[in-house]
Amino acid sequence: MDELRDFKFIRPTFRKWTQSEKRNFRIGMFFIAPWLIGFLAFTAYPMVVSFIYSFSIYHSKRPLEFVGLQNYAAMFKDELFWKSLANTGYMVVIAVPLTLFASFLCAVLLNLKVRGQAFYRVVYFLPSIVPTVAGTILWLWLLNPQTGLVNLALAGIGIDGPNWRADPDWSKPSLILLGLWGMGGTIMIYLSGLQDVPQSLIEAAELDGANWFQRLWHITIPMVSPITLFNLITGVIGMFQYFAQAYVFRGGGELGDPLNSTLFYSVYLYQNGFLFLKMGYASAMAWVLFVVILICTLLLLKVSDRFTYYAG
């Protein structure tokens, strides 16, 4: 993060604080008290407790029983754990890049110099602020196999539409469609990036005879690569925690229906913690999730060094 460049290397000093430092410290602590208390109560304390739970068997209202690494070992033998990890992996590997690619193309369209762009931008953006539950239910209706708009449109061009939600092969693509519909936020981030690409660079390339596609490939895409990296990382982190859509999208069925094809990692974690009341196991899963997210983020940052261009 650029932000962190401002910070001096933090080195502990052992000299006594001056009078004004003491005073400033007191004032500072007073101002940041809300965050400090919140951090201790809702981050630090729960982290410690969750870490302890992850090595224990814990049913609420029964005493804690320490079991060492048993929860972590159980994960390796738990087929549903691997299934949920695979489901989440599918979304991370397919849905996230697809959404990025589609958002970028939409942003390029919305950045063309044509009349009525202000209106088009609103149209592309609006679905992203429809509440998650409302949007998910709307797509359940659109993807209804018999009377849904999507299959009727497909039938109109001679395609026999799939069962979408009820078909284990199509349930995740259904959720991807829902995600693409609501990608307006990502489009807007890309659009603001496109607007920041210096016009002079584009004009220079145009003078040198570069066509539209060459300008896009050699100038625009490298110039917005930091935004791609940002969207990629937030997209991956968000996808590992994908929950509400999957929870609502099963219709009236069980969590993970059909055939556990929408049993995503966070859904299975919720199921363990709050439906099976295996809070120790769920805590262990949460820590594994944290570590996986950390590794993915660091890997992306590392790999992206070669593909990201920072101007200035």
Place this chain on the structure above:
Amino acid sequence: MNHVHETDEQKQKRLRARFLRDFASGLLSHGLIIAVGAFFLVPFLWMLLTSFKSDADVFRTPPRWLPYDNVRVEINGQEYPLYNVKTEDGIKQYAALEIEAGVAYFVDPAHPEAVMPIELQQGAERAAEAIYEVSFRWQNYPDAMNRGSRPTVGTSFWTYLKNSLILAFFTIVGTLLSNTPVAYAFARIKFPGRDFLFILVLATMMLPFQVTMIPIYLFFNDTLGWGDTFLPLIIPAFFANAWDVFLLRQFFRTIPEEMCDAARVDGASEWQIFTRIVLPLSTPVLATITVFTFLYAWNDFTGPLLFLTSPKNFTMALGLQDFQGQHTMLWNQMMAAATIFTVPIIIAFFFAQKTFIQGIKLTGSKE
């Protein structure tokens, strides 16, 4: 330029070619933008249109875009649907009093005494077709709102709407009150340990909610006994969060330091500088935070799902989810409820469009 020596004719030709090219590329651009735009717009329209359809019209195949309903006529104080009925004297408009076992009991609205039983399916032909007209069924909205997801006394979507508004209001108040002083300290007070603590703030952004979720749940639910109340959803908002602290700090740092220094020289305390100088200059960012906190609280599903168990405490999000599980066939009312759930956000968007886009860009340019 190489156009200097061209004749008028050449110039006209060149300009015409350029006009045609611009026109074609403009047409192509519009075409693409509209085609992709349909993907975003049509589902939205379909939600609205479905919300106005009658129960029968919802499941009509193939569907029609606009909501249709039976044309009805009043006979003796009751309404009956009109049909085009094939008779020996040609097609007549009769009202169907009742349809039972494939036999419709028709009457001529002008002479409602004489009931004519007619078999609807006569061989391959239908003896009568219902008459439809475009008709928006506004009644779906009050029906959905008054129904609620469960037959619990005093619980309806009005309750959920009220609950969502209460939660959003207190979350916004808490967020504004708690994040501003914290962000001010990180932006403008040079206290020892500030940089370390700010890195800690940023680091908490990396922590997935799932890690702290279970202890927080047990703490509120079992230790404090706040299960099935709004408190676990409201109280944390009063203790600041990394995203808003970061956003506010970035903004506070753009306020000229000299203004604060001048006030300090005049003997103003940090609290006075914060409340009298910095906050009044920060209305744009406070508006952004208000809008986005509203969006977050209104949309939140996981929090209410964890803590709110009885239908009288449901939020719109929970209520709609529950409604969907209970009444899988009432798509028109479900879409009406979904529309009501969405409308406050659309209104907020049109009132604060700039704020919205600004906020998205700010969150996007954190890098």
